[in-house]
Amino acid sequence: MRAMVVDSSKAMRTVLKRVLHECGYDDVIEAPTAQSALDSLAACGAADLPQLALLDDNLADADSADLAQAVRERDGAGHVAVVMLTTATAPAGTGQATAAAGADDCVTKPFTRAALVEALAHVGARR
Numbered sequence: 001m002r003a004m005v006v007d008s009s010k011a012m013r014t015v016l017k018r019v020l021h022e023c024g025y026d027d028v029i030e031a032p033t034a035q036s037a038l039d040s041l042a043a044c045g046a047a048d049l050p051q052l053a054l055l056d057d058n059l060a061d062a063d064s065a066d067l068a069q070a071v072r073e074r075d076g077a078g079h080v081a082v083v084m085l086t087t088a089t090a091p092a093g094t095g096q097a098t099a100a101a102g103a104d105d106c107v108t109k110p111f112t113r114a115a116l117v118e119a120l121a122h123v124g125a126r127r
Contacts, residue, residue: 002027002048006037006067007056007085012109016054016085019113023120025052034062034070041074049080052123055103057086072102081123085109 003025005016010032017028029050031037041049053071057064068082084103088110104123107116 001025001052002029002050003052003054004029004031004037004040004050005054006031006034006059007054008032008059009056012056012085016116019116020052020054020120023117034059034067037067038070038074041071049074051079052081052083052120054083054085057084068103081105083107083119083123085111 001024003020005013005020005028007013007016013030013032017030020028027050029037029040031040037053037055044050053068055064055067055071059067064084068084071080071082074080082103082105084106086106086108088108105119107119
């Protein structure tokens with residue numbers, strides 16, 4: 001399975017990639033910015049799109065809800081599950097805004113491995 005991790009922190013991308021590998025995602029695209037994520041998606045053919053996108057809600061170059069919506073628009077068939085990674089200090093309503101943009105689930109940082117795995121199972125069961 002293929003996944004995409006979009007987070008400005010290299011350390012966070014490394015942790016997320018490790019958990020994804022443990023959960024069966026053998027191909028993980030890493031993107032430090034929303035623009036690099038969109039460029040990676042644009043380079044993918046329909047059969048090469050990731051099945052999962054983990055998106056940080058605090059990217060410097062884009063609003064996370066806009067990025068989630070762009071992922072949804074690129075994925076016309078609805079095969080990409082979107083999980084937003086929010087911070088404990090995120091403004092009230094962030095979860096509702098990302099859900100409205102098409103996120104399937106939301107995980108609050110700092111998170112435990114168990115919480116992330118639960119979210120991955122949750123979105124996997126809905127696909």
